[in-house]
Amino acid sequence: MTSITKPPVRHPSLPKNALGLTKREYEGAMSTLCAGCGHDSVTAALVQTLWELDLPPHRAAKMSGIGCSSKTTAYFLRQSHGFNGVHGRMPALATGANAANKDLAYIGISGDGDSLSIGLGQLCHAIRRNVNMLYVLENNGVYGLTKGQFSASADVGSKSKRGEANVQPPIDPVLLALSLGATFVARSFSGDKTQLVPILKAAMRHNGFALVDVISPCVSFNDHETSTKSYRYTRTHYHEIAPVDFVPLRREITAEVPDESLVTVTMHDGSVVRFRKVDSDYDPRDRDAAYAYVRARQGRGEVVTGLLYIDETAADMHGVSGTIDRPLVELPYEELCPGSAALAELMAEYR
Amino acid sequence: MSERSSASGVNDFAFKIGTVNGTGSASANSLLMQAIFRMGIPVTGKNVFPSNIQGLPTWYEIRVSKAGYTARPENVDLVVALNTATYAKDVAAVRPGGYLLYDSSWPLDDTLVREGITIIGIPFGRMCVEAFQGDRERTLLRNIAYAGALAALIEIDMDIIGDMLREKFSKKKALLDANFTAIRLGYDYAKANYDCPLPFRLDKLDATKDSILLDGNSAAALGAVYAGATVGAWYPITPSTSLMEAFKEYCERFRIDPETKRRKYALIQAEDELAAAGMVIGAGWAGARAFTSTAGPGISLMSEFIGLAYYTEIPGVFFDIQRTGPSTGMPTRTQQGDLLSIAYLSHGDTKHIALFPANPEECFYLAIEAFDLAERFQTPVFVVSDLDIGMNDWMCPALKWDDRYRPDRGKVLDAEDLEKIQRFSRYLDTDGDGIAARTLPGASPKGGYFTRGSGHDKHAAYTEDADAYLEVVNRLALKFVTASTAVPSPEFLMQHDNGTAAAIGIISVGGCHAAVLEAVDRLRGDGRSVDYMRIRAFPFAPSIREFIESHEHCYVVEQNRDGQLRTLLAIETGVARDRMSSVLDYGGLPLTADRVVSGVLAGEGRSAILSDPVILSETKDLLSTT
Numbered sequence: 001m002t003s004i005t006k007p008p009v010r011h012p013s014l015p016k017n018a019l020g021l022t023k024r025e026y027e028g029a030m031s032t033l034c035a036g037c038g039h040d041s042v043t044a045a046l047v048q049t050l051w052e053l054d055l056p057p058h059r060a061a062k063m064s065g066i067g068c069s070s071k072t073t074a075y076f077l078r079q080s081h082g083f084n085g086v087h088g089r090m091p092a093l094a095t096g097a098n099a100a101n102k103d104l105a106y107i108g109i110s111g112d113g114d115s116l117s118i119g120l121g122q123l124c125h126a127i128r129r130n131v132n133m134l135y136v137l138e139n140n141g142v143y144g145l146t147k148g149q150f151s152a153s154a155d156v157g158s159k160s161k162r163g164e165a166n167v168q169p170p171i172d173p174v175l176l177a178l179s180l181g182a183t184f185v186a187r188s189f190s191g192d193k194t195q196l197v198p199i200l201k202a203a204m205r206h207n208g209f210a211l212v213d214v215i216s217p218c219v220s221f222n223d224h225e226t227s228t229k230s231y232r233y234t235r236t237h238y239h240e241i242a243p244v245d246f247v248p249l250r251r252e253i254t255a256e257v258p259d260e261s262l263v264t265v266t267m268h269d270g271s272v273v274r275f276r277k278v279d280s281d282y283d284p285r286d287r288d289a290a291y292a293y294v295r296a297r298q299g300r301g302e303v304v305t306g307l308l309y310i311d312e313t314a315a316d317m318h319g320v321s322g323t324i325d326r327p328l329v330e331l332p333y334e335e336l337c338p339g340s341a342a343l344a345e346l347m348a349e350y351r
Numbered sequence: 352m353s354e355r356s357s358a359s360g361v362n363d364f365a366f367k368i369g370t371v372n373g374t375g376s377a378s379a380n381s382l383l384m385q386a387i388f389r390m391g392i393p394v395t396g397k398n399v400f401p402s403n404i405q406g407l408p409t410w411y412e413i414r415v416s417k418a419g420y421t422a423r424p425e426n427v428d429l430v431v432a433l434n435t436a437t438y439a440k441d442v443a444a445v446r447p448g449g450y451l452l453y454d455s456s457w458p459l460d461d462t463l464v465r466e467g468i469t470i471i472g473i474p475f476g477r478m479c480v481e482a483f484q485g486d487r488e489r490t491l492l493r494n495i496a497y498a499g500a501l502a503a504l505i506e507i508d509m510d511i512i513g514d515m516l517r518e519k520f521s522k523k524k525a526l527l528d529a530n531f532t533a534i535r536l537g538y539d540y541a542k543a544n545y546d547c548p549l550p551f552r553l554d555k556l557d558a559t560k561d562s563i564l565l566d567g568n569s570a571a572a573l574g575a576v577y578a579g580a581t582v583g584a585w586y587p588i589t590p591s592t593s594l595m596e597a598f599k600e601y602c603e604r605f606r607i608d609p610e611t612k613r614r615k616y617a618l619i620q621a622e623d624e625l626a627a628a629g630m631v632i633g634a635g636w637a638g639a640r641a642f643t644s645t646a647g648p649g650i651s652l653m654s655e656f657i658g659l660a661y662y663t664e665i666p667g668v669f670f671d672i673q674r675t676g677p678s679t680g681m682p683t684r685t686q687q688g689d690l691l692s693i694a695y696l697s698h699g700d701t702k703h704i705a706l707f708p709a710n711p712e713e714c715f716y717l718a719i720e721a722f723d724l725a726e727r728f729q730t731p732v733f734v735v736s737d738l739d740i741g742m743n744d745w746m747c748p749a750l751k752w753d754d755r756y757r758p759d760r761g762k763v764l765d766a767e768d769l770e771k772i773q774r775f776s777r778y779l780d781t782d783g784d785g786i787a788a789r790t791l792p793g794a795s796p797k798g799g800y801f802t803r804g805s806g807h808d809k810h811a812a813y814t815e816d817a818d819a820y821l822e823v824v825n826r827l828a829l830k831f832v833t834a835s836t837a838v839p840s841p842e843f844l845m846q847h848d849n850g851t852a853a854a855i856g857i858i859s860v861g862g863c864h865a866a867v868l869e870a871v872d873r874l875r876g877d878g879r880s881v882d883y884m885r886i887r888a889f890p891f892a893p894s895i896r897e898f899i900e901s902h903e904h905c906y907v908v909e910q911n912r913d914g915q916l917r918t919l920l921a922i923e924t925g926v927a928r929d930r931m932s933s934v935l936d937y938g939g940l941p942l943t944a945d946r947v948v949s950g951v952l953a954g955e956g957r958s959a960i961l962s963d964p965v966i967l968s969e970t971k972d973l974l975s976t977t
Binding site: 077082083089091096122129318322323333335 | 559656
């Protein structure tokens with residue numbers, strides 16, 4: 001988590017968002033990741049996303065576990081509270097924080113080791129609870145901080161830098177999430193900001209758990225010729241199924257030429273996500289079809305990307321359990337304590 | 352072991368009921384205990400049950416004590432044997448001169464008949480088969496029938512029993528009638544065939560009118576409600592489960608928004624105890640009063656997160672309802688085996704505030720105190736209870752509430768406070784008490800900081816610099832010193848008012864208290880001079896060291912094999928271990944006064960200064976000796 005303060009350079013002509021903030025104000029400390037790390041591109045995409053969404057920085061909470069990806073929460077939104085917890089246990093922290101204060105925007109950053117090995121159980125249960133949060137899984141197939149061991153997302157046959165082939169089948173976060181009933185599942189690539197930013201925007205606006213699996217190559221330990229999580233491999237096996245456009249609430253959707261390949265989904269807050277279907281038979285609202293499609297393409301070595309599944313009708317954790325609208329942290333004590341009369345009444349029942 | 356058989360008499364005796372678990376005997380046993388309580392007579396019930404749902408032996412022990420002693424009895428005057436599988440054990444458990452009441456539908460084998468006890472056979476099973484239809488009803492009502500027989504034998508007020516049945520079955524007429532029939536079956540048979548009452552019996556008193564019957568887990572849950580806790584996260588584990596279930600029930604009663612019918616609380620059944628701890632910490636970080644309830648195995652799983660919360664200074668309340676360990680151990684038996692692990696839970700240098708309630712009443716008050724301490728000191732606080740306190744109904748003073756109470760939220764800077772300062776530094780101690788102010792997420796752009804379990808300096812920035820690291824961890828040590836003067840003080844019961852130390856100093860903790868109080872009375876009654884200190888919190892207040900130092904020799908009474916409290920006292924006070932003897936009882940059953948008395952007397956009988964513990968549990972099969 002080394003972090004270096006960035007020099008406070010502000011160009012006067014930097015564009016401002018609706019809150020009057022420049023993109024600089026959505027940045028954080030200087031990254032200490034390796035030059036060319038995919039994670040830094042994801043961070044940049046997040047900065048752009050949050051700036052364009054006009055998110056008040058202090059109304060966000062950044063949650064992460066342990067690992068290279070988890071370090072990146074220090075590299076954006078310096079004014080926000082951040083919580084870099086223990087390895088694989090970010091979902092529990094985020095769930096508890098969200099239970100207490102549902103009004104913050106929870107941004108979880110994790111990696112394939114954090115999410116698919118040590119924290120697999122927590123990821124699964126956060127999905128099942130449909131905790132309202134963005135969950136970015138920066139996926140590089142390798143343990144970077146401990147220098148190059150395979151992670152659970154490494155493909156069979158993919159070789160380590162030392163030439164050793166992985167023999168265990170991978171856990172695919174997208175298929176996992178789909179099978180667990182996730183309400184928002186996307187996959188993207190750190191090298192494709194054009195695709196990643198609208199996906200992140202839609203994920204931020206999703207009312208529930210939004211999993212965004214981002215192939216994010218590790219330049220130091222997993223970007224070689226024989227790796228299937230390299231920049232080169234990802235670019236050549238990339239298959240974008242449904243380019244996404246995110247239309248925020250305040251922008252009016254102008255009449256356009258009717259386009260049959262266009263699917264629109266209205267988000268919880270009224271903003272709209274539009275997909276242009278590349279494969280005419282793909283529908284991101286059909287869970288079983290999405291699962292079958294991704295699995296079939298995967299069998300051919302393709303990396304299917306895009307917003308793969310969305311269900312905007314499902315209730316989040318609070319909706320399911322029927323919590324009051326106001327965040328629990330804002331309830332005054334007087335509303336929480338039953339008082340002496342109620343206690344006296346209760347005591348009479350224990351006689 | 353001293354016999355208390357001669358002491359039994361009116362309003363001073365004990366009996367136990369052996370049944371098969373899952374047959375509905377629990378409600379009959381509660382009925383008996385509550386009826387005695389409503390007769391104004393101090394009463395205690397201990398459920399000795401198996402880790403099983405149906406079909407294994409289970410016992411319920413009821414002690415009646417006009418003096419108000421609530422510890423488990425060492426001997427029983429009457430055993431009610433309703434489980435043929437345990438007849439032998441139950442016959443053996445009757446004290447010499449005592450009574451056995453059994454279901455003569457299944458006659459006692461001649462080999463089991465014992466000299467010197469009186470055997471009362473009543474055909475409960477057969478009578479219920481004749482009177483009722485259906486297996487389920489016959490089984491359930493057999494319990495009520497034995498309650499009826501007991502009512503005749505020890506003179507439980509039948510009007511009170513009648514009232515209780517009417518309260519319970521007011522909306523189920525058929526069941527009410529059946530219960531009345533069953534009660535009369537047992538009562539009339541006993542009256543017609545045996546001399547009623549027995550030499551020991553009940554006689555109405557007026558000694559329970561300000562008391563209630565309550566289990567510690569319910570009391571702790573109620574404390575969480577009154578403390579304003581809004582987030583509970585947990586993983587089911589015996590014997591802590593009923594705490595969260597009680598919290599749910601209280602919340603459904605007290606925390607539903609009257610207009611929207613929606614919840615003013617969040618209760619999350621986590622995937623495991625690791626997640627439960629993480630949820631508590633996440634919620635505490637976000638500003639809620641959050642808690643979990645667990646037992647030893649859960650405490651082990653939570654230890655990594657506890658270290659994080661200690662180092663990042665996040666409040667949370669952790670109820671540990673101790674059970675017999677190690678490992679799965681005996682989940683339905685009690686022990687105090689987590690004292691040391693809780694004091695220093697997690698890796699690295701970690702120390703935690705822990706509170707030790709002695710009974711359900713204290714579970715309520717210390718739960719509230721725990722939430723205040725957790726927020727004031729921004730750290731995990733443990734409420735260390737046990738199965739006996741948590742799951743048994745205890746007679747205790749009715750709980751009271753002062754409506755002027757307001758939570759101590761500790762040093763929390765809001766947007767207004769932050770406007771007044773130049774720069775917010777999360778781990779900067781400006782008051783010299785070791786406690787730095789915190790901010791809550793979402794409050795203000797000036798309050799943001801990065802919470803990290805990795806090395807951090809006073810500004811919450813990452814560091815690998817020795818001095819910056821030391822500044823933070825040394826302040827945490829100072830915070831712990833401050834806490835030692837803020838936690839609940841020990842309770843003292845001194846022989847002399849003038850400050851002169853008694854010859855014998857007894858120290859104990861938690862659920863041992865009831866038995867030690869009774870033991871102190873007995874030792875004093877025998878002419879011994881005894882001082883008693885009950886520890887209520889860790890870190891230890893300075894008065895704890897003073898008590899030990901002022902006594903030539905102390906006995907530390909606790910329920911674990913290794914004398915954990917004694918070790919902790921030696922480590923933390925610096926007093927030499929050999930100034931304290933251990934009196935240990937750790938077979939899984941609640942402590943009895945007899946054991947404390949005999950432990951102390953055994954120690955006093957030795958010529959040399961003791962360092963070897965007096966172990967009371969080593970060779971005994973505790974169930975067979977009761």
